Amino acid sequence: MKTSKAIVSLLGGVAVGAALGVLFAPDKGANTRNKIAKKSTDIKNKAKDTLNEVIETVSEKYNSVVSKGESIINKGEQLANEGKEHIKEDIRTVREQMNK
Template sequence: MKTSKSIIGVLAGVAVGTALGVLFAPDKGTNTRKKIAEKSKDAKNKAMARLNELADEVSEKYNSIVTKGEELAQEGKEDIQKGKENIKEDIKTVRDQMNK
């Protein structure tokens, strides 16, 4: 949540600063509009690149969590199987002792 707010804040600051810089620079209206369009495109491209990076990071973390979950599930299955085998052995031992 903090990261997304920070990114939005930075992008907003860049956009406002760029717009103000271009608007107050002495130049023709057509040139000013072109500069605004170019700067907007640059800001959009930077934002998209960062969003792609974040998506990749989230994807990596998700895959890591899924893998770890699968490993834990397998370990749990193995522990349950061992527990069943131990219980069967204990029952056999108790039966053998009762039959003596």
């Protein structure tokens, strides 16, 4: 999550810097407003792209963790069932020996 915070901070800094650069540049008001609108749209699109990438990465990691967890649970169940069968077999063996 540190990376995503750094990216968001970077994009915020770029947005502020771009807006200030446009505001202080000598140009007509209409041109300045158009530049600000364009930069705002560009920054918004970059932010959306970055957010989508972060969401995709988190989703992939989540799915990986869930998959590994399910695999561990299945292996544990398998081992438990095998152990249960060994115990039943040992109990049968002991009963057979006691009945002799």
